[in-house]
Amino acid sequence: MKKLHGVKAPHWKNTAELAAVRIPVPPEVVVPMSMHIGAPAKPVVKAGDPVKVGQLIAEAGGFVSAPIHSGVSGKVKKIDDVLLSNGQRGTAVIIETDGEQSVYEGVAPVPVSSKEELIEAVKASGLVGLGGAGFPASVKLMVKDGVKIDYLLVNGAECEPYITSDTRTMLDDAEAVIGGAELVQKYLNIPQTVFGIEDNKKECIRKLEELSRDKSGMSVQALPAMYPQGGEKVLIYNVTGREVPEGKLPADAGCIVMNCTSLAALYKYIRTGMPLVEKCITVDGSAVVNPQNVIAPIGTPIKYLFEFCGGFQKDPEKILYGGPMMGIAVPDTEVPVLKGTNAVLAFDHADAILPEPTACIRCGNCVSHCPMRLAPLEIERAYTLKKPEFLEREKVGLCMECGCCAFGCPAKRPLVHVMKLSKLMLRDYQNAKKLEEEKKAAKAQKAAAENGKEEKKE
Ligand code: SF4
Ligand code: SF4
Incomplete structure (x- = not known):
C-alpha cells in the first residue's frame, strides 16, 4: 500500500523520559467557556458560589458543545470577558482556589451497559478530542444508523516535535488507555x-502490545516516525488503506479515531466519575530552564507552568500552544490551559525568528511533501490572483494545515498562512454562490406561482 506523504521533522522529544509532575494549585484559574469546536458552554455558577473538584460549572451550549467542570476547589470570583488564546475575547469562569482540592460529592462511578449510556456518559464527562482539535467526543461516537464501523483507531502517533504528553499517558496510564478502547469497542460493536x-516510541509499543495481547480484536501497529503520522486522515490511510472523501468524516470510511489520552480520560470517568478537569502538558522550548511534563487543572494560567519549570533562561519571543508544526502563538502567559492543550513551548529570539520569503522557484517540494496530495504552489497562486473557483478546483478544503509544505519550501513561502486565508476565501465564495442560487430559486418559484395565478384568471 502506498503511504501518504509527509516530512521527517526532527523530534526533539526532550521530555519523553520524564514522568509528569503535578504542579501546585494556582491561586486562581480562568476557565473559558469555549474550549471545543461548537457552541460555547453556558455557566451554571455565579460569583460567590463555592465549587469543588469535579463539579459542573457550565452546561453544554448546544448539540456540538461540551459541559465544563471545575478542576479546583474554591469560590467563583467572577464571570468575565477575557482574552482567549486565539486572540479573541470570550466568557470565562474565574475561580479563586482554596488549595484544599476537595472533591465534589456527586463524583461517583458511572454505570454503563449500552451504547446509548456510553454516549451519554461521554457527553456528561465534558470530554473533547485531546489531540488538539477539541471536537466533542460524544458527537464522534454518535454514528448514524446503518453506518458500519470496522475500526477503532487509537491515535498514539504523537508526531509533532517536542510533545510527549501522549507518550507519558501510554507509559504511565496504559491500562486506562486499553480500558477506554475496550469500552468503545464493546458498546459500539467495533470488530x-x-x-x-x-x-520511535518503542516502550509505548511494547507496553500496549503486552497489555492488549489477550484482548479480542486488538492490535498495535508500529508506524514510521514521520510527520504528520497522527493526522486523522493520514492515520486512517496508513493503517487501513482507506481514504476519507472530501467533506466527509472518518465514520464514512468505517473508522472512528480517538486519541490515546482521550480514551484514558474516558475510562477514568466511567470508573471514578471524575470528569476531564486536568491535563498533562509538555513544557519545553529553547527559552525554558527545565523542560518537563506537568499536570495542571484546566484553567491554570500558563505562567504557572513555566514558573514550575524554572522560568525562562532567555526572553521568550514566541510562545506556542501545541507543537511547532501546528501550534498557535499566544499573546501572553496569562492565557490558561485548555482541555485540548497538550504542550506549551517558549522559544528565544534565535528559534522564533521567521525567515524572509523569496520567490517560488517551482521546485515542487511542497507538492511532494503534502500528505493530502495538494499543490500548495497552485493554491498560493490562486489565492494571490483572488480566484476562489481555482481554490475549489485545487481542493484547498482538504488541507489540514499540517505545515509540511512550508517545512520543505526552500523559498520559505508562508504556505500555511496562505492555506488558512485561502480556505476563508473559498468559504466566502461558496456562501455567496449558495445565497445567489437560493435567490434565483426563490425568484423562479415566485414567477411560477404568478404564472399559475394568471393562467387561472384566463
Ligand atoms: S516548495 Fe516553495 S519554492 Fe518549491 S514549488 Fe513549493 S512554494 Fe515554490
Ligand atoms: S497544503 Fe495543507 S495539508 Fe498539504 S502540506 Fe500544506 S498545510 Fe499540509
Whole structure:
C-alpha cells in the first residue's frame, strides 16, 4: 500500500523520559467557556458560589458543545470577558482556589451497559478530542444508523516535535488507555481496535502490545516516525488503506479515531466519575530552564507552568500552544490551559525568528511533501490572483494545515498562512454562490406561482 506523504521533522522529544509532575494549585484559574469546536458552554455558577473538584460549572451550549467542570476547589470570583488564546475575547469562569482540592460529592462511578449510556456518559464527562482539535467526543461516537464501523483507531502517533504528553499517558496510564478502547469497542460493536504508534516510541509499543495481547480484536501497529503520522486522515490511510472523501468524516470510511489520552480520560470517568478537569502538558522550548511534563487543572494560567519549570533562561519571543508544526502563538502567559492543550513551548529570539520569503522557484517540494496530495504552489497562486473557483478546483478544503509544505519550501513561502486565508476565501465564495442560487430559486418559484395565478384568471 502506498503511504501518504509527509516530512521527517526532527523530534526533539526532550521530555519523553520524564514522568509528569503535578504542579501546585494556582491561586486562581480562568476557565473559558469555549474550549471545543461548537457552541460555547453556558455557566451554571455565579460569583460567590463555592465549587469543588469535579463539579459542573457550565452546561453544554448546544448539540456540538461540551459541559465544563471545575478542576479546583474554591469560590467563583467572577464571570468575565477575557482574552482567549486565539486572540479573541470570550466568557470565562474565574475561580479563586482554596488549595484544599476537595472533591465534589456527586463524583461517583458511572454505570454503563449500552451504547446509548456510553454516549451519554461521554457527553456528561465534558470530554473533547485531546489531540488538539477539541471536537466533542460524544458527537464522534454518535454514528448514524446503518453506518458500519470496522475500526477503532487509537491515535498514539504523537508526531509533532517536542510533545510527549501522549507518550507519558501510554507509559504511565496504559491500562486506562486499553480500558477506554475496550469500552468503545464493546458498546459500539467495533470488530477491530488498532493502536497506531510511531516506531520511535518503542516502550509505548511494547507496553500496549503486552497489555492488549489477550484482548479480542486488538492490535498495535508500529508506524514510521514521520510527520504528520497522527493526522486523522493520514492515520486512517496508513493503517487501513482507506481514504476519507472530501467533506466527509472518518465514520464514512468505517473508522472512528480517538486519541490515546482521550480514551484514558474516558475510562477514568466511567470508573471514578471524575470528569476531564486536568491535563498533562509538555513544557519545553529553547527559552525554558527545565523542560518537563506537568499536570495542571484546566484553567491554570500558563505562567504557572513555566514558573514550575524554572522560568525562562532567555526572553521568550514566541510562545506556542501545541507543537511547532501546528501550534498557535499566544499573546501572553496569562492565557490558561485548555482541555485540548497538550504542550506549551517558549522559544528565544534565535528559534522564533521567521525567515524572509523569496520567490517560488517551482521546485515542487511542497507538492511532494503534502500528505493530502495538494499543490500548495497552485493554491498560493490562486489565492494571490483572488480566484476562489481555482481554490475549489485545487481542493484547498482538504488541507489540514499540517505545515509540511512550508517545512520543505526552500523559498520559505508562508504556505500555511496562505492555506488558512485561502480556505476563508473559498468559504466566502461558496456562501455567496449558495445565497445567489437560493435567490434565483426563490425568484423562479415566485414567477411560477404568478404564472399559475394568471393562467387561472384566463
Ligand atoms: S516548495 Fe516553495 S519554492 Fe518549491 S514549488 Fe513549493 S512554494 Fe515554490
Ligand atoms: S497544503 Fe495543507 S495539508 Fe498539504 S502540506 Fe500544506 S498545510 Fe499540509
